[in-house]
Amino acid sequence: MLKIGFIGAGTVATALAVGLSSKGYHVVAVSSRSQTSARKLAQLVNGCQAFSSNQDVADTAELVFIATPDDAIASVAAQVQWHSGHSVVHCSGADSTDILLSARKSGARVGAFHPLQTFASFRQAMENIPGTTFALEAEEPLLGMLKDMATDLGGRWIELGAGGKVIYHAAAVFACNYLVTLVKLATDLWQTFAIPPEQATQALLPLIRGTINNIDTIGIPKCLTGPIARGDAGTIKKHLSALQKVAPDLVATYQELGLKTIPIALKKGRIDQKQASQLKALLKQPIT
Ligand SMILES: NC(=O)c1ccc[n+]([C@@H]2O[C@H](COP(=O)([O-])OP(=O)(O)OC[C@H]3O[C@@H](n4cnc5c(N)ncnc54)[C@H](OP(=O)(O)O)[C@@H]3O)[C@@H](O)[C@H]2O)c1
Structure with missing residues (x-):
């Protein structure tokens, strides 16, 4: 089964990790700026390990969500060594997959998975996800995986490229x-x-x-x-x-x-x- 990891352990990462895990997805790794956040997320997800470095998440998982603040996504992606077996996905609403250029250059597939929802707290996010529309950008086969994830979380999806994102x-x-x-x-x-x-x-x-x-x-x-x-x-x-x-x-x-x-x-x-x-x-x- 596909191994999923998260870099960034804030509200969105926690809601997606818990939500995907509850639907049978294999969320195995998380890192964050602070170990406290990473451990907190890991405790909520069966089989998920908290790591101190973002590279460890990439070395453990095949599909990695970068769920940091928007401004940190490009630099976080650039600091990790990716390979062609990786899929790297961010959750920003305003940015396209262009900000994952460094991962793409290393051969990784890149994607965007933006829940059109307000995540003010983890608990409230879990309640609000069903019915949410996810804006997706990726090429197949990653696009198909992201569509399945959105659907499995009880949501809908649209495809949205760089031109419409902002x-x-x-x-x-x-x-x-x-x-x-x-x-x-x-x-x-x-x-x-x-x-x-x-x-x-x-x-x-x-x-x-x-x-x-x-x-x-x-x-x-x-x-x-x-x-x-x-x-x-x-x-x-x-x-x-x-x-x-x-x-x-x-x-x-x-x-x-x-x-x-x-x-x-x-x-x-x-x-x-x-x-x-x-x-x-x-x-x-x-x-x-
Ligand atoms: N909140 C929403 O309503 C919402 C809705 C849709 C999409 N989004 C998108 O989802 C993404 C995450 O947003 P959020 O609201 O979940 O943010 P958040 O709660 O502020 O969480 C961001 C997380 O990223 C971690 N982080 C920051 N810099 C990092 C770095 N260099 N390396 C590793 N981890 C780092 C933070 O670490 P520490 O906790 O360890 O300090 C924090 O856990 C953003 O792209 C945002 O646009 C947000």
């Missing part, structure tokens, strides 16, 4: 990281009527979950609700003037997002071009 990752930042930012902005606005942040976030969460459910079940653009979807220019005007008083630094963000919402509302069909132009004018008004 924009694919920027899209993920919009959908994931900036959602966190938006919720934080909304939570902060609740401070103006003196509700503590935790309570504000808890109150906003059912709204966020409802929105996500609607995106899933009804789809965009039909799931869009609110003043822009209804063409309520008066409400938008009130928002802008209130924000101007209590959070002037948010006016530009509110306007920018509003302008991006108008085409969705038009597509939903509850507003016409005239209402859209009226809303646009309001949302383009210079901040005084």
Whole structure:
């Protein structure tokens, strides 16, 4: 059976190692910057040994995941001696397999295996992996292996080459990281009527979950609700003037997002071009 190793023992490595091992894959070796991290991962996976050097992982495993921070992948790959029996795979969302050039030059197969998921902690990652889409880049036969792994982890896969990778990752930042930012902005606005942040976030969460459910079940653009979807220019005007008083630094963000919402509302069909132009004018008004 194929022997799998991990260089880097952080959240993604731990989730993938435990997940793959639970599906019958043979995860045999791990190394990390610190021995503590490597040992911690090894303890969670039957038959996995923690090594102090990345080279030991390459000497033990045939398929090696480099699951370090993105900026370390190329240099980690360059420090290891690879051969034609190796498959070397990174998990970065923004980088293509080009950063594994040193491994490719040594005859190794190279690949990318990016879970389109947020891994904030190991436990939560294990819960979230099923249903996740994995962006894969590799040539056969490695590509087939990576497809099987994604499927065995309960996920789906797409093939994505160097040309699309950076924009694919920027899209993920919009959908994931900036959602966190938006919720934080909304939570902060609740401070103006003196509700503590935790309570504000808890109150906003059912709204966020409802929105996500609607995106899933009804789809965009039909799931869009609110003043822009209804063409309520008066409400938008009130928002802008209130924000101007209590959070002037948010006016530009509110306007920018509003302008991006108008085409969705038009597509939903509850507003016409005239209402859209009226809303646009309001949302383009210079901040005084
Ligand atoms: N987090 C996410 O939501 C997410 C989602 C999809 C893909 N990814 C990708 O997955 C990869 C790993 O991300 P992560 O979130 O798991 O990072 P992480 O939790 O910060 O873990 C990175 C690990 O790499 C180790 N490391 C750093 N430099 C090293 C080196 N020179 N040699 C060996 N090990 C080294 C660290 O070591 P120590 O612990 O020993 O200090 C740490 O265990 C990245 O490419 C990231 O883009 C992340």
